[in-house]
Amino acid sequence: MSAEVQGAGPDATGSQSRTFEADVAKLLQLMVHSVYSDKDVFLRELISNAADACEKLRYESLSNPALLGDEQKASIRITLDPDVSRVAVEDNGIGMSSEEMIEALGTIARSGTKAFVERLESAAQQAESSQLIGQFGVGFYSTFMVADKVEVFSRRAGSDVASLWSSDGKGSYSVAAVALEEAPARGTRVVLHLMEDAKSYAESFTIEQMIKAHSGHVPVPILLADKPDAEPRQVADGAALWTRPKADIAAEDYTDFYRSLAGQFDDPALTIHFRAEGRQEYTMLAFVPGSRPFDLFDPQRKGRMKLYVRRVLITDEADLLPGYLRFMRGLIDSADLPLNVSREMIQESPLLSAIRKAVTGRVLSELDKLAGNDAAAYAKVWENFGAVLKEGLYEDFERRDALLGLARFKTTTSAGEWRSLKDYVAGLKENQTAIYYLAGDDAKRLETSPHLEGFRARGIEVLLLADPVDSFWVTSALGFDGKPFKSVTQGSADLASIPLADKAEEPAPEVSSAIAAFLAFAKTTLGDDVSDVRASERLTSSAVCLVAPDQGMDRRMEQILASAGRLDGALQKPVLEINPRHALVGKLAAARETGGDLAFVESATKLLLDEARILDGTVPSDPAGFAERLSQVLAKSLG
């Protein structure tokens, strides 16, 4: 991770020039060339870092009160110098040593950011990458959108040395020791030398508007001085928004707070703010983002909820909500947790587990409320986070019913709309006892699956499950409202007792003796490739399809496990279902019965299996044999 030293070593002032880590260099490059117009983000990022530094100091001072010294009160001070186009953002927080500067300001530490940079790079259009930058912000490095030189003076709390980090954002930076009087007595000062076209950021009116609009609710007061020698005035009071009564908070206040907390620029889709009293006393202020955070599918599945204890920030990656709610952004401020123990011990406290349980339930019930009050808003939430919420269906048995209630599905009859399981159950057909589903990885392709034919003919709704997570929960869930989940690709379809939608349609004829004999012939011909061959109830127009045996694993689930190398044992052999009403099947049965060209019937039967495999999204197991059979049959059909 550490930056590479360029040149022979420190110069006479002890300054060392270093190159940025490759990803930072890429990010800077992308940013400078971005046409992103809203460069204002840099200030919000600097203020947010300054506030974090003050909160870190507050936490460290719990075990080491001497760190605070005479300067007890946290503050962020912004000083403008329009004459030389400079802006300085200074905090009296924890500060950084020179090693910490190298680590923090020369690399990209945040998980998911690397992936984000890759996405930026591959964004096809410049406008698209600009939008990505705008949507997520890029932390400290965003200063280089407005400054051609950035200096960071810092002195770590309790240290008697200070350092200066400096860069023009063009590939390298330097770190050197500085005299104590040049740096803040404690904390960090970031000085931006503004570019020609960014000079307006040194104007008091512009900066004050920006602070009020985007950083008005950070939990540290912000002071603004219009000139280096001017008396600073307070422009934000640092009162923690979550401690104020709900009635005094406007929707815009919540939105601003959400944006500065989450580092996103969208509007929250749902705001949850309440104070719990009684056995535990705490406040929760949390948001469902309006769009997907870029690290949503990061394998670490880390949450980004902050834990405060009596307004002291303990950690901003607290394990406060289960992994399947990791998209939530916000905080919990507890009145009861002990402050004088380590971060780890606080996280392991039974009090915190009780809070965790209560807030998880609360988030789910608020989502449910949103679903009831504003179906369209909820549909958007589901669109963004449904795939994550569904992880809870196999991880959190205790809340599985609540999660099933929240789940929404596209189905064969929903015309692209989201349906709940309650809707599904309300529309069950006569004699239908199961909730049918079809799992796969492509929603469009699922809709054309032959397995659906018999269900369509009876007007039976089938859930189309296209998220990778679906195969996992659906096979372990017991059912909903007493109805089990059943894959349309598994076992016999048991559809005969459910009437056809179109009464005029011919009832399925009994399987004739010729067909029955053909099925037995196919079974012998296909040998070990299938576990059985039988007449299908689910097919109406296609000739064949593959299904899993009655007691077997869903075929999609099996494919996922096999491709992840997690399948115990061999792949199970599928059942080949043949449509006895299909003209081709009738002809083959007749040809077999008359005992004509049996080798030809055998080839055609093998082709039927190949066809079923292709329809299933796989390939014929013996492509050369397949090609040969196909040519043979085509040649014969052409006479």
Ligand SMILES: Nc1ncnc2c1ncn2[C@@H]1O[C@H](COP(=O)(O)OP(=O)(O)OP(=O)(O)O)[C@@H](O)[C@H]1O
């Ligand atoms: N004012 C400051 N005081 C102390 N440390 C700072 C300050 N500003 C930045 N840092 C350090 O630099 C790191 C990088 O900052 P940057 O804004 O790029 O990302 P971040 O703050 O970690 O992530 P995010 O922007 O998502 O919150 C911070 O994590 C912190 O360690």
